[in-house]
Amino acid sequence: MADQITIASEPKEAAAGGKPVIRLENVFKTYDLGEIQVQALRGVSVEVRAGEFVAVMGPSGSGKSTVMNILGCLDRPTKGRYFLDGVDVSGMTKTELARIRNRKLGFVFQQFNLLSRTSALENVELPTVYAGVSPEERTRRAMEALTRVGLADRAGHHPSQLSGGQQQRVAIARGLVNRPSILLADEPTGNLDSRTSVEIMDILQTLNNEQGLTIVLVTHEPDIALFAKRTLLFRDGKLKRDSLVEDRQVAHEVLKSLPTAEQQAAEDAEEETQRLAKDDATA
Numbered sequence: 001m002a003d004q005i006t007i008a009s010e011p012k013e014a015a016a017g018g019k020p021v022i023r024l025e026n027v028f029k030t031y032d033l034g035e036i037q038v039q040a041l042r043g044v045s046v047e048v049r050a051g052e053f054v055a056v057m058g059p060s061g062s063g064k065s066t067v068m069n070i071l072g073c074l075d076r077p078t079k080g081r082y083f084l085d086g087v088d089v090s091g092m093t094k095t096e097l098a099r100i101r102n103r104k105l106g107f108v109f110q111q112f113n114l115l116s117r118t119s120a121l122e123n124v125e126l127p128t129v130y131a132g133v134s135p136e137e138r139t140r141r142a143m144e145a146l147t148r149v150g151l152a153d154r155a156g157h158h159p160s161q162l163s164g165g166q167q168q169r170v171a172i173a174r175g176l177v178n179r180p181s182i183l184l185a186d187e188p189t190g191n192l193d194s195r196t197s198v199e200i201m202d203i204l205q206t207l208n209n210e211q212g213l214t215i216v217l218v219t220h221e222p223d224i225a226l227f228a229k230r231t232l233l234f235r236d237g238k239l240k241r242d243s244l245v246e247d248r249q250v251a252h253e254v255l256k257s258l259p260t261a262e263q264q265a266a267e268d269a270e271e272e273t274q275r276l277a278k279d280d281a282t283a
């Protein structure tokens with residue numbers, strides 16, 4: 001196939017957003033394993049504008065993490081170009097990429113990757129150390145980020161003293177602390193139960209709505225993708241579909257219909273009582 005550049009059709013609503021912050025032009029990624037070569041991405045072209053909330057979907061092995069690594073400047077395309085905020089970063093050195101990454105991008109992963117012997121506050125402060133921020137300013141920014149995820153009152157807690165959902169919120173705060181223009185999240189709800197997942201989506205939607213934060217989120221769960229505004233479907237290293245989310249879910253509303261952890265516990269206890277009573281009756 002010719003190296004012709006085709007930009008995936010831009011959904012109208014997305015175009016109504018801000019300027020393009022991400023632009024991939026015919027991106028290929030080949031992993032060279034000596035004997036064999038794995039073509040993880042085979043000609044991906046796409047544009048994401050400021051303020052968008054995009055869900056990246058597709059089966060395992062379709063290239064989702066590879067594209068996220070490129071978007072996150074953790075890896076470079078084998079061929080093709082990547083413009084981040086209008087700047088071609090595809091040919092940059094690792095040092096240059098690291099600087100851009102620290103300034104413009106925030107990351108959230110499935111594994112929370114928090115340092116266990118360190119408080120929530122110190123975990124959140126960590127990326128500011130590399131950004132050369134003064135100690136007082138670090139603490140101020142970290143507290144601000146923790147406040148944004150609703151965990152200001154847990155700043156002194158260690159990860160083991162926090163629930164899974166709270167740990168992921170700390171990880172989100174860490175991703176926000178250098179005030180990135182784009183947040184990249186790879187399966188952030190992969191280790192969380194349904195309600196906690198929606199709580200995380202509530203935080204992401206709030207950041208997107210109120211701060212205009214651009215979000216690119218990988219998920220294999222269709223229910224989670226419904227909280228985004230647009231979905232990109234990958235298959236065999238290619239972008240197969242680019243569509244707006246119809247029936248977009250509002251996490252804040254969905255939460256009202258889901259039982260809280262306490263209600264769930266009470267329900268479980270009630271079921272257990274009934275089961276024991278039934279056992280007694282049949283004994």
Ligand SMILES: Nc1ncnc2c1ncn2[C@@H]1O[C@H](COP(=O)(O)OP(=O)(O)O)[C@@H](O)[C@H]1O
Binds near residue numbers: 040063064066
């Ligand atoms: N570091 C690597 N070395 C070799 N092959 C890789 C590497 N990372 C990913 N791949 C291969 O590239 C393809 C796409 O992988 P990936 O982007 O991780 O998919 P997804 O995240 O959608 O599951 C797969 O065939 C995978 O085995």
Ligand SMILES: [Mg+2]
Binds near residue numbers: 064065066
């Ligand atoms: Mg993956």
